[in-house]
Amino acid sequence: MADTPELPAAAPALRPSTTGELIVRTIRLYWRHFPTLFSISAMIQSVSLVSELALYYIGLHNHHSNILGKLQILVWTGVFSVVAVVFQCLGGGALTHFIAELCLERAVSVKNSLAQLRQRWLPLLSVTALEYCLLFLSLFTLVIPVIVFSFMYGQFNILIVLQWFPVFVLALSPFIYLTMIFLLLPQAVMLEAKNGLAAMKRSWEIVCHNPKLGFMQRGETRLSLLLLAILPVHLLLIVATYLPQINAGIGEILRGNYDLIAMKTPLAVKIYSNLLTFLTDSLVFPAYLIACTVFYYDVRIRKETKLASPGTEI
DSSP states (O other), X not given: OOSSOOOOSXXXXXXXXXXXXXXXXXXHHHHHTHHHHHXXXXXXXHHHHHHHHHHHHHHHTOOOOSHHHHHHHHHHHHHHHHHHHHHHHHHHHHHHHHHHHHHTTOOOOHHHHHHHHHHHHHHHXXXXXXXXXXXXXXXXXHHHHHHHHHHHHSSOXXXXXXXXXXXXXXXXXXXXXXXHHTTTHHXXXXXXOOOHHHHXXXXXXXXXXXXXXXXXXXXXXXXHHHHHHHHHHHHHHHHHHTHHHHHHHHHHHHTTOOOGGGOOOOHHHHHHHHHHHHHHHHHHHHHHHHHHHHHHHHHHHHHHHHHHSTTOOO
């Protein structure tokens, strides 16, 4: 198998596509193939939904309040969470290959994408596990302000986060940066057959492809703006999904209870919210993958055409 996939025959101008052009391309591709993409995404997200419902069922039928009963729920939570994450990772890899074929205007089939996944599933899982480990380690910068403010105020709650919001954003900056440079890992693994650190390096090269460009033309800026165009729709859907819990939380805050973690939500509301979350994730998941893949090909066309013609002005 070739190290890199074939690029579209009709490459656009060598200038970077604007964020608006990338957004339009993403919307057109999604709209043109919406039924197929939504159906595939729904099958991927269904595992997370079934896992959540199974955990509710186990919780209802676990009448042990001792340590053993709580440990059983904890173990089942870990098992279902790992299964959901693995299935999401593998499904995202297959869907990435499927979307790439759409971008290249080739004949597509789920069977071909699954065949590609069978060859790349182990590198995909291993690099995703490595990514999660690095992201987890990057969150340790957030532990410092949490410990400091807990010591200063005696109790850590949402009001402290709001009051010191810039500090928490700064503490999260390593996590945000790593998340950004690893966004194209599925493309590096599924489309270029990269493994491990090589896949991470390739994702970083594509996202941060030319630091000499102006700020608005940098890969990090264009990819951020491209994903931020999807984010408001996603946030609105999330707010609609969790509106019952949000209303309950606002009511508790108005009554002076700021400990949101200890709040109890009725089971029926949780199930309803999980069903809406399933629909939301099924809608948004392909959009993010399409945006990243469109950006991936846009940068590769520029970069590799320049390598083929070193004297070309970009």
